[in-house]
Amino acid sequence: MPARVSAVDASYNARHLLVLEGLEAVRKRPGMYVGSTDTRGLMHCLWEIIDNGVDEALAGACRLIQVILHADGSAEVRDDGRGIPVDVEPKTGLAGVEVIFTMLHAGGKFGGGSYVATGGLHGVGASVVNALSARLDVEVDRGSATYAMSFQRGWPEPLTVLGLRMPLRRPRG
Numbered sequence: 001m002p003a004r005v006s007a008v009d010a011s012y013n014a015r016h017l018l019v020l021e022g023l024e025a026v027r028k029r030p031g032m033y034v035g036s037t038d039t040r041g042l043m044h045c046l047w048e049i050i051d052n053g054v055d056e057a058l059a060g061a062c063r064l065i066q067v068i069l070h071a072d073g074s075a076e077v078r079d080d081g082r083g084i085p086v087d088v089e090p091k092t093g094l095a096g097v098e099v100i101f102t103m104l105h106a107g108g109k110f111g112g113g114s115y116v117a118t119g120g121l122h123g124v125g126a127s128v129v130n131a132l133s134a135r136l137d138v139e140v141d142r143g144s145a146t147y148a149m150s151f152q153r154g155w156p157e158p159l160t161v162l163g164l165r166m167p168l169r170r171p172r173g
Contacts, residue, residue, distance in 0.1 A: 023102065023131035023154045033128045045132060048125035049077045051118075055109070056081030058117045083142040086159060095159045097140055097149050101130045102156060130154050141165060 026033050034044040046067070056062035062081035069075050085096030085108075092099055099106045104124045108114035130136050136151040139162070146162040 022104065023127060026104070026128050026131035027154075030132055033124065034132065041132075045129045046075055046077070048129050051125060053077060053079035053081060055118045059114065083140045084138070086140055086142050086147045095149070097138055097147070097159060098156050100126050101136070101138065101149070101151060102154065103127055 020028055030037050030041065034041040034048075036044075050065065050067060053062055053065040056079055057065065059081075062079045064078075064080045066078040067075065068078070084100055087096060088094065089096050089099045092103070094102075104127050106127070109118045130151050131154045133151070134153060138149045138151075140147045140149075144164050146165045147159055148162050149159045150157045
């Protein structure tokens with residue numbers, strides 16, 4: 001017997017479509033990206049950032065990854081890898097760190113030669129974590145400088161140079 005079509009179904013057309021762009025889609029359906037919005041989803045977000053350090057270690061560029069859980073419920077991930085690029089990405093005209101944290105499917109894991117093996121969501125992890133965070137602060141050590149960029153509900157503030165630094169000594173072994 002053929003299915004009955006209601007008046008609502010019959011009027012369905014292109015004007016009923018909703019096009020979500022950028023991080024808006026992540027906020028609308030977070031479970032599609034991190035599995036749930038409970039503590040498991042929070043842990044997934046933390047692992048996405050940890051995975052970036054693991055990717056650096058797999059590439060031979062990182063020997064130390066630290067995860068710090070703060071009393072206020074926030075978390076901090078540090079590593080001694082190469083650091084997220086802070087120079088201008090040519091296609092967007094934005095600093096690499098802004099591209100990585102604000103654009104889905106952007107990063108160094110798509111065959112550019114930076115990584116042989118990767119974990120995580122392959123180019124959406126950091127941007128998804130940013131989209132779902134009330135606040136996200138990034139500090140990047142590149143060359144002899146430390147850079148900082150903050151995000152409020154996914155929206156970036158300007159990239160700043162915090163100052164010159166001494167290179168982090170890597171443990172031997």
